[in-house]
Amino acid sequence: MGDRTETLEFQAEARQLLQLMVHSIYSNKDIFLRELISNASDALDKLRLESLIDKDLDVDTSDLHIELDVDPEQRTLTVRDNGIGMSRDEVVNLIGTIARSGTAELLRKLKESQDAAASRELIGQFGVGFYATFMVADKVTLVTRRAGQSEGTRWESAGEGTYVIEPVDDVPQGTSVTVHLKPEDSEDRLHDYAAEPTIREIVKRYSDFIAWPIRMGTDDETQTLNSMKALWARSRDEVDEAEYHEFYKHVSHDWADPLEIIHMRAEGMFEYEALLFIPSHAPFDLFLREGRRGVQLYVKRVFIMDDCDALMPNYLRFVKGVVDAHDLSLNISREILQQDRQIQVVRRRLVKKVLSTVKDLMTIHPERYRTFWNEFGRAVKEGLIEDPDNQELLLDLVSVASTHDPDQPTTLRQYVERMKEGQKDIYYMTGESRSMIEKSPHMEAFHTKGYEVLLLTDPVDEVWVERIAQFDGKPLQSIAKGQVDLDGADDATPEREQQRNDFTPLLTWLTGKLSDQVKEVRLSSRLTTSPACVVGDTYDMTPTLEKMYRAMGQDVPPVKRILELNPTHPLVTGLRQAHEGGADEKTLAETAELLYGMALLAEGGELSDPARFTRLLADRLARTL
Structure with missing residues (x-):
């Protein structure tokens, strides 16, 4: 069968992982044996299950076990099981390849990490299993035969980028992994994994609960090393x-x-x-x-x-x-x-x-x-959409950034406890990053008047805040949607009424002129320093949510938004005076277009025609020189 022997290369990510294991900075190398025993236990579980499902499978399940064999002279340690075994294709797919996307990115982080503790943490983010053997081995040999198949497979590698694979006859069902141990005097002063007392101690510490007997010894005296008690x-x-x-x-x-x-x-x-x-x-x-x-x-x-x-x-x-x-x-x-x-x-x-x-x-x-929320909060927030039965409990767990403290997130309960007297709504804004939200024109009046705003930057936030109407009886209100007036009763003063009347002709003209881009132009009470901002109607989909749906292949109609003007800004008051004074229509139209474009850019939006916007802006600037 030698002519069917092949030398194959590991997949690139697997090769990198092997090198990390061979030159591992991980201090506790004992865990390689835990990983091999864990894999063997899985193989025994799968065989028993398959024998229950497939009554035609010709296998003996009367004495399923894991066997350890130590050879001090040859410096080898072998872990055998009589479990499900692997076919040739399974060996190549399970050992020659890391068949999971995302691993390459983790490996890049590992290579860049200079911190040993950080590297260990990253290594722990995926089960390296079999690869851990190369922390202690010069060479690893695996022989396996899948239950129900007649031909076995032999695999061998020194962990240097390639492996040899060949078919073999007369292989017992199951898998045998032989670890050819590095010399005793190699760097790190390894434990002597070719010594039976060391192996007994490791099995007792790491694998005592394994449900299958782990045996070691000769035919005359074989010991079971684990208690096999289900924890x-x-x-x-x-x-x-x-x-x-x-x-x-x-x-x-x-x-x-x-x-x-x-x-x-x-x-x-x-x-x-x-x-x-x-x-x-x-x-x-x-x-x-x-x-x-x-x-x-x-x-x-x-x-x-x-x-x-x-x-x-x-x-x-x-x-x-x-x-x-x-x-x-x-x-x-x-x-x-x-x-x-x-x-x-x-x-x-x-x-x-x-x-x-x-x-x-x-x-x-x-x-x-805090550790839990930092690691899993983004996933848990999916439950606010998926699990209405536990919505209240989940809302109690939510922790998000807010303008209250730049360093510490807040729970919704803490936000409610800090609400200003007379404040009815929980204010929030969604966006790509904290800095983008904090610099948004929508925040200006909230900063000025000292209202706390939740800063929601996870993609899932765009969805759950649309589904959750309130918390603890307080409505959730986006500061970038609907009418927001922090002055409350002052809205009905004669001064405000006169202001609206003064601007009505300009607002009507702008609404018509920008009708392809916006559904309405109105005055704003959320701006203090910016001339304009773009907001959504109360029940409209946000631009970010629009993008998310389109990225998932869903066809959603474009949503026209509302342009709000700051009636105290010189640009806006100047535009009103120019409109009332009968200024050139083309100049007014270009100013309106620039005003809308600036509002869009200020919130991190995208212009439909950036080249035209740049040209109009350059022309306008040139005229001021």
Whole structure:
């Protein structure tokens, strides 16, 4: 079969990741064994599940286990399982490629990071799994045969950009990974992973809870190294923090400890146990369409499926852990789960528990809450759109930037407590960045009169503020939409009435002249220094939301907005006087066009004809010299 041996190159991102592992600055290299054992455990879970689903699959599941073999003389450590195994194509796809978009960007950040702690944190944002072996290995050999197939596959690499792959006969079902260890005296003074006591200690520390026996020894004396006790089935006082942390790393393939642990048990009509974790940082694929969710479903200790979307809503996709239901069928499908009434009850309880846990963090551990919101707030805000049942609880969790404090975000509850006497609305503005919003003409009167404004810069903010009418009985009001008058009753004074009458002819003329661009021109009470601004009608779609829909391929009609003028600005008063004095129509029209263009640019909008705007502006400036 030698003529079918191939030497292939790793995908570019995989090659970079290998180099990072080979030259790793990560101090705890013991975790390579945890990763190999975790992969072996997954393979055993998948075999048992497949044997339940496919009755024609000819496999022996009577003694599923993981076996460790240490050879001190050859300096090798082998991890074997008799699980599902892999076909040749699966080996190439799972090991030769990192088949997840976004990894390249993370690798770029890793290479640029000069800080060892930051690099470790970035490494932990994706489960490197198998690649971790190259922290301790000169060479890695993998031999595997997929259950139900006759031919096996041998894979080998020194982690230097290429690997060798070939078919092999007489391979037992499952996967065997042999790590050819670096010399003992190599830099970093590695632990001796060719010594049995070291291996026993690592397994006990990191993999004691694995549900399958992990064995080591000879035929005469084989020891099982792990207790195999399901953590979620034990009471909380029987499990210490370190065990929880290691189990989290097993289910998440994260390298960092979790931010919060949720251990719950339900008894009665429908019994289940749940052990959930809130990570301490966002996974790199949190906002990728193909990103994975983190909750695994077991039935009576038997693994059924990972990435179980029936148990956790999309906006909580970062939650990791296990739910073990006692009363479901072992061959239940995803489609049946979506309709199962009991599963829907479990889902509601899990969501309530996760959200109430985060709410408790706000008061008990505010620093941890801030970490949570910084990492996951953008995803959680999706729940304001997707989950009306928990809208009030979610609104209590929202934390956003505001003009109150440039360094600290605020909750909606804190905003309401600080509202000025007589203030009826919660004011906000959406935009691409904080600096763009703060410099917007719409903010001028709010700055002058000391009203706090929420500064919403996440794309999802554009959507949820349209759906949420109020918080705590206070309407949410965009300062860039509708009529905003901070003077209240003063609006009806004779002076204001006279001002409106004075400007009516100009406003009527401008509305007609700019009819292709705007639906109305009116006076503004939100401007103090700028001549004009563009605002939306109360129920109109914002320009940013328009762009978002178009980017998603949805055809939305363009929305005409309203041009508001500052009646005290010299440019506006001069335009009014020129209009009343019968000035040249062309000059007036060009001034109107420039005024609208400036208002559009001031809010970060785009001109429909930038070249014409520039030409008009240059001509006007030339006349002033």
